[in-house]
Amino acid sequence: ASTGVLAQPDQDALNEVRARADSALKKNNYKEAVKGYEMLVAAGVSDPVLFSNFGLCLSSTGQLSKAIEAYRKAILISPNGFTEAQYNLGMALRRSGDNVSAEAAFRKAIEDARRAGKTCPAAHNMLGVILRERESLKEAAESFRLAILQSGGSLAIAHFNLALLLEKTEKSRDAVSEYRAYLKTAPNGQNARVARDRLMKLTGSPN
Numbered sequence: 001a002s003t004g005v006l007a008q009p010d011q012d013a014l015n016e017v018r019a020r021a022d023s024a025l026k027k028n029n030y031k032e033a034v035k036g037y038e039m040l041v042a043a044g045v046s047d048p049v050l051f052s053n054f055g056l057c058l059s060s061t062g063q064l065s066k067a068i069e070a071y072r073k074a075i076l077i078s079p080n081g082f083t084e085a086q087y088n089l090g091m092a093l094r095r096s097g098d099n100v101s102a103e104a105a106f107r108k109a110i111e112d113a114r115r116a117g118k119t120c121p122a123a124h125n126m127l128g129v130i131l132r133e134r135e136s137l138k139e140a141a142e143s144f145r146l147a148i149l150q151s152g153g154s155l156a157i158a159h160f161n162l163a164l165l166l167e168k169t170e171k172s173r174d175a176v177s178e179y180r181a182y183l184k185t186a187p188n189g190q191n192a193r194v195a196r197d198r199l200m201k202l203t204g205s206p207n
Contacts, residue, residue, distance in 0.1 A: 014040060014043060014045060017036050017039050017040055018036070018040060018045070018050070020032075020036050021033045021035075021036025021037050021040065021053075022053065024036065025053055025056070025057060028060075030056075030057040030060040030061050031057075031061055033053070033057040034054070034057045034058060034061060034063075037050065037053065037054040037057060038054075041054065046077060047077070048074040048075075048077050048078040048082055048085065049074070050074075051070045051071070051073045051074035051077070051085075052070070052071065052074040052082065052084060052085040052088065054070045055067045055068070055069075055070035055071040055074065055085070055088060055089070055092070056088060058070055059088070059091070059092050059095070064092050064095055064096045065096070067088075067092045068089060068092050068093060068096070071085050071086075071088055071089035071092060072089065075089065080115075080116070081108075081111075081112030081115060081116065082112065083109050083112040083113045083116065083118065083120050083123075084109075086105050086106075086108045086109035086112055086123075087105070087106065087109040087120060087122060087123050087126075089105045090102045090103075090104075090105030090106040090109060090123065090126060091126070093105055094126070094130075099130055099133070099134075102126075102130065103127065103130050103131075106123045106124075106126050106127040106130070107123075107127065109123040110123045110124060110127070119150040120150075121146070121147040121148075121149075121150040121151035121155050121158065122147070122155065124143045124144070124146040124147035124150065124158075125143070125144060125147040125155060125157060125158045125161060127143045128140045128141070128142075128143030128144040128147065128158070128161060128162075128165075129161060131143060132161070132164075132165055137165060137168070137169055140165055141162065141165055141166070141169075144158050144161050144162035144165065145162065148162065153181065153185065154185060156181075156182050156185035156186035156189055157182075157186075157189075157191070159178045159179075159181040159182035159185065160178070160179070160182040160189075160191045160194075160195060162178045163175045163176075163178035163179045163182060163195070163198070166178060167198065167202070172202050175198070175202065176199060176202050176203055179195045179198055179199050179202075180199070180207070182195050183195050183196070183199075183207070
């Protein structure tokens with residue numbers, strides 16, 4: 001006979017669902033991961049990493065509005081800030097066309113990282129992209145240089161983005177150095193062909 005009391009989710013079962021969802025995420029099987037995280041959220045499981053991972057999977061399956069909601073939930077329940085969720089929120093907002101809110105999220109990611117004694121070069125790079133698009137070129141250059149400095153030069157895209165900006169401001173010699181730095185770090189990167197084409201135009205050589 002029913003007691004009228006709702007049964008509590010079995011913790012072992014929830015742990016198993018979480019493990020499967022996390023494993024699917026690591027394998028980039030985002031649709032499968034979304035199913036698991038949806039079950040966990042429906043069961044009342046609430047922690048920042050879960051919602052951040054949920055947001056990443058939702059974003060990767062094109063569900064941007066739901067992803068933004070999940071990232072914001074992760075941030076809301078993180079009293080000391082959550083750099084990764086803030087950065088991913090910024091990326092989702094940018095993809096949805098909201099650059100104003102994206103900029104605020106990237107700036108908050110930088111602030112959260114600084115408060116934790118860490119850095120977030122990827123957020124500096126994306127902040128630079130937004131600033132460059134609105135013609136705040138000096139600020140954009142500073143952001144790209146911070147991204148390069150904080151990453152130890154390993155964030156190749158920041159070199160490429162800085163090169164584009166320097167070329168735009170007629171600092172061709174510096175642009176050449178940044179294109180070369182990009183190609184050294186990512187010789188087969190997504191922008192490698194463009195970088196070589198720009199070097200050919202600026203120097204007569206693709207290297």
